[in-house]
Amino acid sequence: MLITADRDRCIGAGLCVLTAPDVFEHDDDGLVHVLEQEPDARLEGDVRLAQQLCPARALALETASPQST
Numbered sequence: 918m919l920i921t922a923d924r925d926r927c928i929g930a931g932l933c934v935l936t937a938p939d940v941f942e943h944d945d946d947g948l949v950h951v952l953e954q955e956p957d958a959r960l961e962g963d964v965r966l967a968q969q970l971c972p973a974r975a976l977a978l979e980t981a982s983p984q985s986t
């Protein structure tokens with residue numbers, strides 16, 4: 918899972934920071950800063966919830982495609 922945040926869209930509502938504080942923080946401008954672009958799988962639920970709650974639709978998640986071995 919790869920997280921990207923569009924800071925041009927972020928309005929600093931902070932729901933992502935409240936929902937997944939290990940992954941998101943506010944920077945000095947009050948906008949989102951991604952602490953962990955590829956967080957541990959155990960945080961995936963929180964990250965997905967943060968994405969859904971973000972009122973600015975500023976968060977995007979990419980899930981790695983399964984690798985064939």
Ligand code: SF4
Nearest residue numbers: 927928930931933971
């Ligand atoms: S929830 Fe969305 S708008 Fe609010 S700080 Fe996070 S990315 Fe920005």
